[in-house]
Amino acid sequence: MHYKNNLKFINFNLFLIIVLIITGILQFFLMFENVRGVTYDIETFELAPDTIRSAKTVEDTFKTEQERNEAEKAVEPVYYFNEETAEHRVELVSSIFEIVFDVRDEIEKKSQVIVESEEAENVVRIPSKQEQIEQLREKLNEITESQSLLTFSDDHLWSLLTAETSDIQNASNTVQSLVKSKLSNPIRKEQLNTARNELENELRQNTQINHSILNAVIIVGRAAIVETEFLDQAKTDELIKQARDSVEPTRILQGQIIVQEGNLVDREVYRQLELLGMLNNHSSINPIIGLLILIATQMTFLYILFDRLKMEVTKKRNAVLVTSIVYSLSIILMELMSLLVDEFDVKIAFLYPTALATMLVRLLSDERVASLVTILIATSAGIIFHEGYAAVLQMDIALYIIFGGFASIYFMRSIEKRSDLLKACGVVAIINVAFIAFYLLMIQTDYGLLELLFYAIAATVSGLLSGALTMGLLPFFESAFGLLSTMKLIELSNPNHPLLKKILTETPGTYHHSVMVANLAEAACEAIDADGLLARVGCYYHDVGKTRRPAFFIENQMSGINPHDSLPPERSAEIILAHTTDGAELLRRHKMPKEIIDIALQHHGTSTLKFFVHKAKEEGKEVDEALFSYPGPKPQTKEAAVISIADSVEAAVRSMKNPNAEKVRNLVHSIIQSRVQENQFDECDVSIKELKIIEEVLCETLNGIFHSRIEYPKDE
Numbered sequence: 236m237h238y239k240n241n242l243k244f245i246n247f248n249l250f251l252i253i254v255l256i257i258t259g260i261l262q263f264f265l266m267f268e269n270v271r272g273v274t275y276d277i278e279t280f281e282l283a284p285d286t287i288r289s290a291k292t293v294e295d296t297f298k299t300e301q302e303r304n305e306a307e308k309a310v311e312p313v314y315y316f317n318e319e320t321a322e323h324r325v326e327l328v329s330s331i332f333e334i335v336f337d338v339r340d341e342i343e344k345k346s347q348v349i350v351e352s353e354e355a356e357n358v359v360r361i362p363s364k365q366e367q368i369e370q371l372r373e374k375l376n377e378i379t380e381s382q383s384l385l386t387f388s389d390d391h392l393w394s395l396l397t398a399e400t401s402d403i404q405n406a407s408n409t410v411q412s413l414v415k416s417k418l419s420n421p422i423r424k425e426q427l428n429t430a431r432n433e434l435e436n437e438l439r440q441n442t443q444i445n446h447s448i449l450n451a452v453i454i455v456g457r458a459a460i461v462e463t464e465f466l467d468q469a470k471t472d473e474l475i476k477q478a479r480d481s482v483e484p485t486r487i488l489q490g491q492i493i494v495q496e497g498n499l500v501d502r503e504v505y506r507q508l509e510l511l512g513m514l515n516n517h518s519s520i521n522p523i524i525g526l527l528i529l530i531a532t533q534m535t536f537l538y539i540l541f542d543r544l545k546m547e548v549t550k551k552r553n554a555v556l557v558t559s560i561v562y563s564l565s566i567i568l569m570e571l572m573s574l575l576v577d578e579f580d581v582k583i584a585f586l587y588p589t590a591l592a593t594m595l596v597r598l599l600s601d602e603r604v605a606s607l608v609t610i611l612i613a614t615s616a617g618i619i620f621h622e623g624y625a626a627v628l629q630m631d632i633a634l635y636i637i638f639g640g641f642a643s644i645y646f647m648r649s650i651e652k653r654s655d656l657l658k659a660c661g662v663v664a665i666i667n668v669a670f671i672a673f674y675l676l677m678i679q680t681d682y683g684l685l686e687l688l689f690y691a692i693a694a695t696v697s698g699l700l701s702g703a704l705t706m707g708l709l710p711f712f713e714s715a716f717g718l719l720s721t722m723k724l725i726e727l728s729n730p731n732h733p734l735l736k737k738i739l740t741e742t743p744g745t746y747h748h749s750v751m752v753a754n755l756a757e758a759a760c761e762a763i764d765a766d767g768l769l770a771r772v773g774c775y776y777h778d779v780g781k782t783r784r785p786a787f788f789i790e791n792q793m794s795g796i797n798p799h800d801s802l803p804p805e806r807s808a809e810i811i812l813a814h815t816t817d818g819a820e821l822l823r824r825h826k827m828p829k830e831i832i833d834i835a836l837q838h839h840g841t842s843t844l845k846f847f848v849h850k851a852k853e854e855g856k857e858v859d860e861a862l863f864s865y866p867g868p869k870p871q872t873k874e875a876a877v878i879s880i881a882d883s884v885e886a887a888v889r890s891m892k893n894p895n896a897e898k899v900r901n902l903v904h905s906i907i908q909s910r911v912q913e914n915q916f917d918e919c920d921v922s923i924k925e926l927k928i929i930e931e932v933l934c935e936t937l938n939g940i941f942h943s944r945i946e947y948p949k950d951e
Contacts, residue, residue, distance in 0.1 A: 247548050251541055251555055255534040258559040262530050262615070265566050269573070269619050270522040277514065279505045283494040289487045293510060298485040306478040313470040314423065317463055321418035324459045325411050331378060331385075331455055332407035335395045338371045339403075342396070368392045384458035391451040402445035406452045409444060413437055414459040421464035431457045526618070533611045540607055547872065553716045554600040558608060560712075561599075565592040565612050569619045584620040584632045585671060585693040589639025590663045590701035594656075597647055598705070598720040599712055609640030631674050635667065642666040643701065656702055656722065664698025719828040724772045727831070734779055734825055741782045744790030748885060749775050751940065755881035756874070759932045763925040765873040773834035774878055776827065780818025780835065784810055790886075804847040804854070808863045811847075815839055815865055830874075837875040838882055840915040841867040869918045876921045877929060880907055888937055900934050 245253075277283070345362060362370070371392045372379075379385040395403065413434055422430050434456050438444060444452055487493070487507060494504045508514050541555055568587070575583050592612050597605035613636040617628030646659040671694045675682065682690075709722055726732075730739070739746045753774035761767040778788075785791040787798055787810045799807040818835040843864045851858045870876040883906050888894055891902070907930055910916060916926075 247551060248542065250552060251538060254555050254559050255538055258563055259530045259534045261563050262533075262566055263526065265563075265570050266526060266530075266615065266618060267523070269570075269621060270526045277500050277505070277508065279500060279502055281500050283496055283498050283500055283504075286496040287493045287508070289491045289493055289507075292486055292488050295485045295487055295507065295510060297506065297510075299482065302485060303479040303482045306482050307475050310471070310474050310478045313467040313474065314421070314464040315467050316421050317465060320461060320463045321415050324418055324461060325415050327378070327382075328411050328414055328455055328459050329407065331375065332403060332410075334374045334378070335371065335403060336400075338367075338374050339396060339400070341370070342367055364393065365389075367396055371396060382458050385454065387451060387454060391454065394448045395451050398445055398448045402448060406444050406448055409441055410438070410452055410456045410459070414456060417460055418463050422460070422462050423464050424462045427460065427462060431460045434460055529614070529618075533614070536607060536611070540604060544601065544604070546601070553718055554604060557599045557712055557716060557718065558596055558604055561592050561595045562608055562612065566615055566619070569612075569616055573619050582620075582632075582690075583693075584616070584629075585635065585667075585690060586697055586700075587616070587632075587636070588701040588704055589636045589667060589697050590643035590660070591704050593640035593643050594647065594659070594701060594705040595708060595712070597644060598709060598722055599716075599718050602644060602648075605644055606641070609637060609644070613637045613640070635670055635674075638666050638670050639663050639697065639701070656706065660698050660702030662698075663701055664695045667694035667697050670694070717829060719769065719830045721768060723828065724768045727827070728768075728772050728775060734821070734827075735775060737782055738775075738779055742778075742785040742788070742791050744793070745778050745781045745785070745788060748790050748889075749778055751889075752777070752878065752881045752885045754940070755885055755933055755936050756878045758936050759877045759881065759929045760874055762928050762932045763873060763877075763921075765877065769830060770874045770877055773831055773838075773874060774881070776818070776822060776831050777835050777838045777878060777882065778814065778818065779821055780814035780816070782821070783814070783817045787811065788814070804851040804856075805862060807850075808844050808847040811844055812863075812865055830872075833871065834875050834878055836866075837868055837870045837872075838879045839865040840869040840879055840910075840913075841865055842910075842913060842915060869915050870921075871919055873919060873921050873925070876916050876919050879915065880910060880929060881933065883910075884933055884937070896934070896938055899937050900930075903930050903933050903937070 342362060368389050372387070375385070375387070375392075379387070417430055417434055435453050438449065438453050438456055487510070493507050494500055500508075505514075537558070541551060541558075544551060544554070546554065568591075569584075572584060572587055593605045593609045596608045613633040614628070616636050617630060617633035620629045620632045642663050643659050646662045647656070668691060671690045675687070675690065706722070709720055712718055713720055713723055730736070735746075738749065753771040756770040756774050757767040759765075760770040781788045781791070786796075787807075789797070802810075815836050815838070819832050822832045822835055841864055843860055845863075848858055848860060848863045851863075870879055880903075884903050887902055887906065888899055891898060907926055911926070921929075
């Protein structure tokens, strides 16, 4: 195909990046709607067109703050009572009246001095009323400056200066007693006026207080009343913090009904829709960024896997293309199925063929790639089939695909015929049923008989559909990409294939030889992690060219007549050498896979027919060894290299007389060394270590095949 020729000129890593970028872009546009979410074009005070449910769980910060503020307001402030306040204020009252008594005493003493001075006929001025008032005010100034309520008028002070001592003393005792009584009880700041008014009323009602000094006494009493219970701000703040912290954040839960269809979208509903990003003008870009990160991660995993995959570049390119196409087709199929999800009350997603992509990639590419693709598809399915009421992923569907996919990988490891694929499908169906049983039991929902029947049928159909679609799509991929799948190889290994029938009927000796070589090659290939099935099938057809002239090959000479005895060595060599190209031509006519044709051409490489070279030399001819060498090419793959060794080894051991284990080992070793010295393995990636493994496996297998004829050396 033309695309293959063009791709040869592109570096593999660049090719891989381009394919994965295209796959990622396609996946993004396919899954864009799944993460964008449902949005509505609604304004406040309109009627809701549908019953709108929350598409995700979010914290309603506005509501949370409201509830926390309410909890804060409900906290009772913490107060503490100061027992010393009463004593301090009583002392204050006592101090005021003591000052009054002191000033009165001083004035009285001055008055006595003046009287004595008059008797002595000395002239001494008596302090005026105002001077006496100022003297008292000055004495009280230290106290009144710190007590804003102690504001005395001149009349108040004069009344205190002129009242009877007994009246002053009685007023002092009464005020002190009342203040002490009042301040012995808790009084908060907001209760001060009430307490002062109560004290004032009690003073006014007290008949023992002289009316002339009552107003002054009331001022002293009111000033003495202060708060005795104070706010403990630290403890109150701690209680407020505890109250606020105890309020759980208010959340709008996934699936919660925001507004019923036909109801009014008020400001509160509109605010919630706005918070959820469910309005056209408030949709969030975060899920889009999340999807991009997911796809980038998925493509990165694929890049790392393919970059490290040990496989021929051509096969790797095909594997990349096939994997990308199968992966994209799976996403498309899931998207189509997701369109039907809302139309059914049951999970229609359980009908998805869980193992389809896994089986296709496993048969067309590699088991490790199939494992990774299973996980990537399961992750994508979790988003595509997301119903809006689960978490980020619809985990039941994701796990459903993972279990089904890995079941198919495990049970496809030993596929030898198409019926094995059907068995794998049956196993997948059983695993699907088991998973759905687990799912239904875990969600603890009562289902009717019809629903349970649907889920059982869905699981079975999913498994069987995986196999049916795999079998149906496989030929298209094989044809489009020229791939040789496991199923194709199994089909080619059927003895009823026309070419195998031709080999069996026309060259029975060659057929037997091919089967023996196939056993050897398969065992050796599996030992070095090469494709054992390809080697087996390649061996079946590698000598098909001998059907053109069967009698010229020794394994088919039943009569004992060898036609080469009557032919010149050049002609004999020409006939023998032609069987590789004749075989390739015959295989092409039957539209056989390229890998099988390559094995037919390469299994002798460019080796020389030494027998006929020697015969020509014995006849005295000048020998051009090119005329006695196979046209090649040399083996290009490990499988072709193994087959070239196994082909020579089987023929050589069969011709040995009385073979034993030591003879077989020496023969196998010499054949491999001869191939290495002739540089027959220069164009394939088989290593010296692998050649040693091949030698060991061939010896063990040959000993098993020819055990009845092997004479083991006797112990000395």
